[in-house]
Amino acid sequence: MGKLRRRYNIKGRQQAGPGPSKGSPEPPPVQLELEDKDTLKGVDASNAVARGSVHIRHTKPPPSSERLGSTRAEMLQKLSEVQASEAEMRLFYTTSKLGTGDRMYHTKQKPDEVVAPGQEKISSLSGAHRKHRRQPSTEEEEEEEESELEGESELDEDPAAELAEAGAGTTVAPLPPTPAPSCQPAPAGMPVPPPPAAAPPLPRALAKPAVFIPVNRSPEMQEERLKLPILSEEQVIMEAVAEHPIVIVCGETGSGKTTQVPQFLYEAGYSSEDSIIGVTEPRRVAAVAMSQRVTSCLAPAGLRYKVVIIDEAHERSVYTDILVGLLSRIVTLRAKRNLPLKLLIMSATLRVEDFTQNPRLFAKPPPVIKVESRQFPVTVHFNKRTPLEDYSGECFRKICKIHRMLPAGGILVFLTGQAEVHALCRRLRKAFPPSRARPQEKDDDQKDSAQEMRKFKKSRARAKKARTEVLPQINLDHYSVLPAGEGDEDREAEVDEEEGALDSDLDLDLGDGGQDGGEQPDASLPLHVLPLYSLLAPEKQAQVFKPPPEGTRLCVVATNVAETSLTIPGIKYVVDCGKVKKRYYDRVTGVSSFRVTWVSQASADQRAGRAGRTEPGHCYRLYSSAVFGDFEQFPPPEITRRPVEDLILQMKALNIEKVINFPFPTPPSVEALLAAEELLIALGALQPPQKAERVKQLQKNRLSCPITALGRTMATFPVAPRYAKMLALSRQHGCLPYAITIVASMTVRELFEELDRPAASDEELARLKSKRAWVAQMKRTWAGQGASLKLGDLMVLLGAVGACEYAGCTPQFCEANGLRYKAMMEIRRLRGQLTSAVNAVCPEAELFVDPKMQPPTESQVTYLRQIVTAGLGDHLARRVQSEELLEDKWRNAYKTPLLDDPVFIHPSSVLFKELPEFVVYQEIMETTKMYMKGVSSVEVQWIPALLPSYCQFDKPLEEPAPTYCPERGRVLCHRASVFYRVGWPLPAIEVDFPEGIDRYKHFARFLLEGQVFRKLASYQSCLLSSPSTMLKTWARLQPRTESLLRALVAEKADCREALLAAWKKNPQYLLAEYCEWLPQAMHPDIEKAWPPTTDH
Structure with a gap:
């Protein structure tokens, strides 16, 4: 046992030794002889200190009662003489309240304890941890007193236990007295040792009270919650949040990040004391909502935010990137105010290097916490050969093999687009029609699975035997003994593994060659085939979550919407074509096109993970491992693939003028920033750059143009800048409700159903044909005649939304007229949002969403055409004149300022046969040709008046002479002009006299x-x-x-x-x-x- 520490009143606790004493002789100790000493044996023997001697002596007879009474009276009289007064007694504290109340923090003096300079004080029983004596007034001394008070009881018990071990006949020596410090001077010539320097106190972490907010959960919910993988990482996550301002949490889909991390923070008290935990989702964060939320983080009301969680950051949407950049600066500013803000970035497959190795974004790399997913093992099978063209046919053949040979389990197929999904569904339904036989009993499921496996092995053996029989005769003397290439050994190893695994149930490699006669109907193996893509009706999307009919196998043919957005139960096999259809935007020409490209490795892993949700699964990739190795690791962020003028406008509205210096996780190119600012200047949202003599200074000025009053108004609307200007100009003549409806319809894509998809049967083909004719007739009806027809496709959108709202926006009306119900509901929500935004900017407008909106008048249609022209000025096209036709490909074509190739009005447009001279379009889609969508007619005299920034004006004409306009107070003149870049001649109009x-x-x-x-x-x-x-x-x-x-x-x-x-x-x-x-x-x-x- 270690040394005992010195305690209070140590002299009074010392025991007298057996040696001679200089004082008065001590009376002999009293020994009692008890009758029940056998019963109490061991009790008295354990108290060796109380026993003066081991010899037994007989006691004297007890005194009489009279003597005891007199002795007691004398004792009480002597005690009363030395008893303290009541005033003095009130100054003392009772020992029953030590360590509680205000006595816990009361500084206690120790007059009896004298510590020599330089002497260390032992603060533990073992003596390993030593502390220097501190001043009694410090907080550390108060905490030390508490620990000493708790340790005194232990010290009081230790001597008794030690003495009990020594035995009854052992004499215990007293503790040696502490030598007093010598006051005599040191002898001459002897150096005096300097006093030891006091060691600096160790830094102590700031003590914070632990906070825990209980949450009452049902037993069922708690049981499901305990199954989530992220629950085991709760302490790691919360410690990282407490110690770092920014934390990155990476976990696969299904680990419980979205649902559990906010609960961790809530239970830890981050939402107590009127605080808020903010959570953002990429599909919920709009431009205006994002800017208002972020700027409020520094406002007095925004200081309530203690934690902001950015979820699904792996999607790298543009608003998520902007939000991360803004919050990276707000975290620093809040820390300077001593109001810390915590930032959590959560994602599934995140390119962590964009965040941890980006010093402009985060000066100190944030910690990364990886959470394991709740995933069963998935076996990945690669093709030996990669089909370049017919990957859809390869998917069909692979599905047929899986369905015929492998045990029960759902199949999920990934394709690129809606047309491919319907085409494959038609082929599968034809190959495996639904069976009319009675469904099998559930008891036969295991027997069927075993039979399927045996059938699979036999088919593989037959295939191997057939391949052996048809091998040609080869003379090896005609070939070199040297290896032909690097891949031969790998291919031979694959063949050996394939042949050796015929008896294994785990190796389910189906191969990638041969025909199976899949087009022949086989009703004995029914297959429940369902499509899945983003534009599918919600009720049809919900069918994939229902169990398939008894006796059938589920097969879902989907686009990349099934990668992360949806988790389909019962999927065991995944067939991945390795392709994806992406929308590409040309920042120079403004042309959008869909291209089929290879997926990234992260997306391929996401697709494979769909097979391991409920049981071990298999993923069949229709490409080789070498091709997979050439895939890019992560998909490019959205900010590098789309126009950024809406982001620039929102950032300018936040007073971020130098956007090029913004800490983007992945910055857009300088060309994209310049094109965005050029468009915003043409729209009047930004001021033109100041002229400069040097090119570098001019480019610098172009990237730091300040925002205008019109630009701030446009920034309040959560739509693209072109559409925002249309709303800003539609205040007059009662055009606001119609402009809001048109903008909402243009923002929501694919208002009408896709009726050009392949039909599964002749009946469906006839139904689609009749429905296409009906929808075309309804479009002509909604477009109207005369002035309404000149508004073109936008009038069709306006009429379709008005008719649908008038009918109550029911699914039956949408189905009958070829409208997507999901799109109509989204348009309704966006109309309400835009109406609220307009009322906030212009309260006197008093707008509301009218379900019984009347069609616009002829004059209102003309104003709407002018508003659309002002917003889509850079999307102007002119019909090629007959005298300009050089080739047949230019017949009925249009010319745009930024394209050398001809563009055409889309055949679905109501202006397809009208062919106006000038039109504006919403977008250009490149398929077999370049087609304009969302077309509206434009009068030629409107162009220089509404689009002066796109026109190059000549000198003022002498005839007619300049005039003065009393209404505007300016000098006007007539000037001819040409449209920029293409030099289209425009008629002379009356405009302001040029400066000079x-x-x-x-x-x-x-x-x-x-x-x-x-x-x-x-x-x-x-x-x-x-x-x-x-x-x-x-x-x-x-x-x-x-x-x-x-x-x-x-x-x-x-x-x-x-x-x-x-x-x-x-x-x-x-x-x-x-x-x-x-x-x-x-x-x-x-x-x-x-x-x-x-x-x-």
Whole structure:
């Protein structure tokens, strides 16, 4: 046992030794002889200190009762003499309350304990941990007192236990007294040792009270919760959150990140004291909502946010990237205010390097916590050969083999598009029609599985024997003994493994060659085939979650929507074609196109993981392992594949002018930023860049253009900037409800069903044909005639939404008219959101979503066409004239400013046969040709008036002569123009007179004629020179014309508003210059009437 620590009143606790004492002789100890000493044997023997000697002595007879009474009285009298007063007793604390209440934090003095300088104080029984003596007033001393008070009981028990081990006849030596420090001086010549330096105190972590908020969960919910893999990582996650401001959590789909991490934070108290835990989802974060939420994190109300969780960050949507960049700066700013904000980034398959190795985003790399998923093992099988063209046919053959040879289990097939999904479903339904035989009993399932496995082995053996029989005769002398290539050994090893695994139930490699006659119907093996893609009706999507009919196998043919968005139960086999259809956007031409490309390795792993949700599964990849090795590891972020003008506008509205310096996780290219700012400048959302002499400075100015008032208004609408300008311009003539409906319809894609898909039967083909004719007729009805028809496809959208809302937006109406019910519901929600946004900007509008909205009038249709032209000005196209036809491919074609190839109106458009001269389009889709969608007609005279930033104007025309507009207070003129880049000639229109000295001359002329201010018209006949003298070439020869012109230029007074502003600063402005044009006798009258602004 280690050394005992020194305690309070140590001298009083010491026992007398057996040696001689200098004091008075001590009376002999009293020994008692008890009758029940056998019963109490061991009790007295254990208290060796209380026994003075081991010899037994007989006691004297007890004194009489009278003597005891007198002795007791004397004792009480002596005690009363030394008893403390009541005032003194109130100063003491009872020992029953030690360590509780305010006594816990009371500083206790220790007068009896003297510690020499440099002597260390033992703070534990073992003596391993030593502390220097601290001042009694520090917090550390208070905590040490508590530990000492708790340890005293242990110290009191240790001596008794030690003595009991020594035995009854052992004499215990007392503790040696502490030597007092010597006060004598050291001998001469002997160096005095310096006092030991005090060791610096160890840094102590800030003590925080533990917070736990209980949550009452049902036993069933708790049992399901305990199965989630992330629950075992709760302590690791919460410790990382407590110690780091930013944490990244990576876990596969199904690990429980989305549902459990917010509960961890809630139970840890991050939502207590009126705090908020914010969670974002990539499909819920819109531009306006994101900007408002992020900016509120620094506002007084936003300080309630203690934790922000960014979920599904692996999708790398543009708004997720922007949100991460903004929060990376807000976390730092909140830390400086001592109001810490925690940021959690959660994803399934995240390219962690974009976050951990991005010093611009995170100066200190955040910790990464990986959570294992609840996944069964999945065996991946690669093809030996990769089909380049007919991958859909290869999928069909693989499904047939799986269905005929392998045990029960659902099949999930990944294809690229809706047309391929329906085509494969038709072939599978034809090959495996539903059986009409009675369903098998459940007891036969295991027997069927065994029979299927035996059938699979026999078919493999027959296939091997057939391959052996048809092998050609080969003379090995004609071949070299050297190996032909690197892959031969691998291929031979694959063949050996394949042959050796015929007896194994785990090796289910089906091979990748040969025909199986899959087109022949086989009703004995029914297959329940279901399609799945994003545009499918919700009720049809829900069918994949229902169990298949008894006696059938489920087969789901899906697009990449089944990778992460949905988890289909019962899937055991996955067939991956390795392809995906992506939307690509050309940032220069604005053309969108869908291209079929290879998936990334992360996406391929996601697809394979679909087979291991409920049991061990298998994934059959229709490409070789070498091709898989060439896949990119992660898909490119969305911000690098789409236009970014909406992001730039939102960031400018947040006062982030230099967007190029923003900490993007993956920054967009400089070309994309320049194209976005160029579009925003043309739309009037940004101010034009300042002119600079150097190219670098000009480019720098182009990337830091400030936002305009119109741009701030546009930024409040959660739509693309083109559509936002349409809303900003539609306030007049009651066009706002119609503009909101058109914008909502253009934002939601694929309003109509795809009726060009392959039919599964002749009956379905006839039904699709009749439905296509009916939908085409309804489009013509909704488009109308005359002015309404010129609005084109946008009028069809407006009519379709109006008719659907009038009918109650029921699924039956949508099905009957070829409309997608899901799209119509999304349009309804977006209309409500846009209506609320417009009311917030313009409260006097008092808009509401009217389900009984009436069709627009003819004049309103004209205004809507002009609004659409102003918003889609960069999407202008001109029909190729007959004299310009050089090749047949240009017949009925249109020319755009940014494309050299011809574009055409889509055959589904109502303007397909009209062929207007000028049109604007919503987008160009490239298939076999380049087709324009969302087409509307444009009048040629509107182009220079509504799109001046896209026109190059000539000099003002002399005929007709420039005029003054009293309503606008400006000088107008007629100018011809051409459209930029292509040089299309445009008619001359009346526009503002261009800036320059000539505008001042014309304004001076109209001022002298009295057209600007009517009060000066009465003096026109008294002028010494004609006002037209201002326009003459020899006008500089007259001092009066030169002085008036210089005065106007000095104050930049070239319009009525500028002149009124100058008079507001100086009422005598232009008085002397105007008096030079009048006789001397009229000067007093004009001085009294100056400035002439009373009746303008």
